[in-house]
Amino acid sequence: MKVKRDLEFLEKVEELSGESVNACIRCGTCSAGCPFVEEMDVLPERIFKRIVLGDREGIMKNNTMWICAACFTCSVRCPRDIDIAKIMEAVRLTLLREDIDMVDLDGLDNIEELPQLAVVGCFRKETG
Amino acid sequence: MIQMEDGYLYYPGCTLKTKASDYEESSKKVMEALGKPLVEMDNWYCCGAVQSLATDDIMHQIAAVRTMLCAQEQGERELVTLCDMCYNVLKQANKRMKEKPDELETMNEFLDEDPDYEGQVEVHHIFELFRDMKDEIKKLVKKPLDGLNVVTYYGCMLLRPNHVSIDNTEDPMIMEDILELLGANTIVNPKRTECCGSYHTVNRGDIVENRVEEIVARAAEDGADVIALSCPLCQFNLDYHQRVSDHKIPVLYLTELMALSFGMEAGLKKHKINPRGALKDFLE
Amino acid sequence: MADQEEQNMIDIYVMGRRYRVPEGLTIMTALEYAGYKYVRGCGCRGGFCGACSTVYRKEDDYKLKMDLACQTAVEDGMFLVQLPFVPALREAYEIEDVDPGEKDNVLLDLYPEIARCVSCNTCSKACPQDIEVMDYVQAALRGDVERTAKLSFDCLHCGLCSIRCPADIKHYHLAQLARRLKGRYLDLDSSELEKRIKELEEGIYTEEYEEMLKMTIDELKKCYEERKFEEEG
Numbered sequence: 001m002k003v004k005r006d007l008e009f010l011e012k013v014e015e016l017s018g019e020s021v022n023a024c025i026r027c028g029t030c031s032a033g034c035p036f037v038e039e040m041d042v043l044p045e046r047i048f049k050r051i052v053l054g055d056r057e058g059i060m061k062n063n064t065m066w067i068c069a070a071c072f073t074c075s076v077r078c079p080r081d082i083d084i085a086k087i088m089e090a091v092r093l094t095l096l097r098e099d100i101d102m103v104d105l106d107g108l109d110n111i112e113e114l115p116q117l118a119v120v121g122c123f124r125k126e127t128g
Numbered sequence: 129m130i131q132m133e134d135g136y137l138y139y140p141g142c143t144l145k146t147k148a149s150d151y152e153e154s155s156k157k158v159m160e161a162l163g164k165p166l167v168e169m170d171n172w173y174c175c176g177a178v179q180s181l182a183t184d185d186i187m188h189q190i191a192a193v194r195t196m197l198c199a200q201e202q203g204e205r206e207l208v209t210l211c212d213m214c215y216n217v218l219k220q221a222n223k224r225m226k227e228k229p230d231e232l233e234t235m236n237e238f239l240d241e242d243p244d245y246e247g248q249v250e251v252h253h254i255f256e257l258f259r260d261m262k263d264e265i266k267k268l269v270k271k272p273l274d275g276l277n278v279v280t281y282y283g284c285m286l287l288r289p290n291h292v293s294i295d296n297t298e299d300p301m302i303m304e305d306i307l308e309l310l311g312a313n314t315i316v317n318p319k320r321t322e323c324c325g326s327y328h329t330v331n332r333g334d335i336v337e338n339r340v341e342e343i344v345a346r347a348a349e350d351g352a353d354v355i356a357l358s359c360p361l362c363q364f365n366l367d368y369h370q371r372v373s374d375h376k377i378p379v380l381y382l383t384e385l386m387a388l389s390f391g392m393e394a395g396l397k398k399h400k401i402n403p404r405g406a407l408k409d410f411l412e
Numbered sequence: 413m414a415d416q417e418e419q420n421m422i423d424i425y426v427m428g429r430r431y432r433v434p435e436g437l438t439i440m441t442a443l444e445y446a447g448y449k450y451v452r453g454c455g456c457r458g459g460f461c462g463a464c465s466t467v468y469r470k471e472d473d474y475k476l477k478m479d480l481a482c483q484t485a486v487e488d489g490m491f492l493v494q495l496p497f498v499p500a501l502r503e504a505y506e507i508e509d510v511d512p513g514e515k516d517n518v519l520l521d522l523y524p525e526i527a528r529c530v531s532c533n534t535c536s537k538a539c540p541q542d543i544e545v546m547d548y549v550q551a552a553l554r555g556d557v558e559r560t561a562k563l564s565f566d567c568l569h570c571g572l573c574s575i576r577c578p579a580d581i582k583h584y585h586l587a588q589l590a591r592r593l594k595g596r597y598l599d600l601d602s603s604e605l606e607k608r609i610k611e612l613e614e615g616i617y618t619e620e621y622e623e624m625l626k627m628t629i630d631e632l633k634k635c636y637e638e639r640k641f642e643e644e645g
Contacts, residue, residue, distance in 0.1 A: 103330065118326075
């Protein structure tokens, strides 16, 4: 498959996260500990590789960064001390900052039941 | 050691007045009994529930800083939260402001209608207070929770990231230690530090169902009568999403169990899975 | 014209164009002096209806200011623009289905975007009525209908809060919902209101009303001018 390389993407993700994506040694500790990994279509460390490759288009088609709920399990276990949750956040923000919402506010029919902090948290992570 | 003269300045957060009122009520009663009542802040703002992590994202730190400023204006340096998410966000945002003076300056310039935040407030979770009051807690136990099998559940926000953890990130014991004082039989299980699915409960309920099933199945296997925790979102998720599970384990706030062992009834009103059956030996 | 030259004249800029107008006018009258005619977005001219939202900047100020055009005096070097209308969405609801005594999240349910509030306070700064807008949005989020209604009581629905909000909150519609819920569910029933409704239903004003319908415009005007107020107390 041909990858359209977006060379500024890596730079942007590193700038927003303050973390070095290139420091990753693909050991897979993040994926091994991630409680959501079964729901992700691409493993976290694979996302790292795609960021390095500048495959922004490919990443945006994956659900990995949206499934990540910033539980910080990977961040505390990474042997390279990469705060992976921050990198996932940076990837989310590259899309959200284009004023795109990943959750349909008007389509939610369960708000009455939910505790407020769930709604606040969801909108912080998924609305632009 | 956290100390305040007549009690502790308390930050409720968006959920404690309604959906998690059981937690607020039981915590207030427990702290009252311990002689250190929770005194609600005069004014406070929703923390944002999840910490915004981007290096340039100062905007989403504003609410937390405003709350810190409210504490400062009330002449207090110690601030106590009950909610794990509030604890995590306030703690992280506060730390960021303390460690990045340039960001604090930008923030203070933006908050030009208010006094400057001086970065002196400290954020604590109520469990940290309990850790410092073990003798007092032990003295108040009138009805030990003998024979009650409690599986603890910490979730994420009390333990991660490392720099805001209230205990050992991988092997916390703060809840177990308190439950032991109450006379309960605590069960340590490996799922207790795994995420419950968090805010996905809004629009990806299936993911939370899977997470909850894993957590409660293990708790059931370990013989849990109840699960004890402190986060209102974990409580909701573990309680509500068991509706599709074969298991029906009551999910209680630790302070509800504390109140019970002190011979008081507090909370126990808003649970989807009624805890009264599991607790019948300890209720009047 | 002699009178006008004696007055102190100042320069204002309306959508970029300079006009010389007498000092002491409101923004609204100054625009009319400059030759603009209000067809819509004029309203009551008395600071009660919120129709004349205006955005301006003073010459040496980096901030954009918001106010009501009928309540604010023009100043020399003011840059002005009128907002005819704020097209913020207002949610529909059945008042009988939204009892805040039964439902914790009535306000959040209808206006979920309040969960996006970052507490920046831009709304309160924009409010020409000096309402603590941010504080009532925060109260709404935590389910406090009473406080939302009380804090927002002076709202005129000009919409300037919503225009400025980075979270796309519809503050004024949210606040109106809170006040309606307060009226329907939280306030005590008024015995006077019940009495008056009964009187109306029994036709206490029917005869007078029919008489008015037959009046000419001039008779109506006279009637209005000679109206008497009931004494308070």
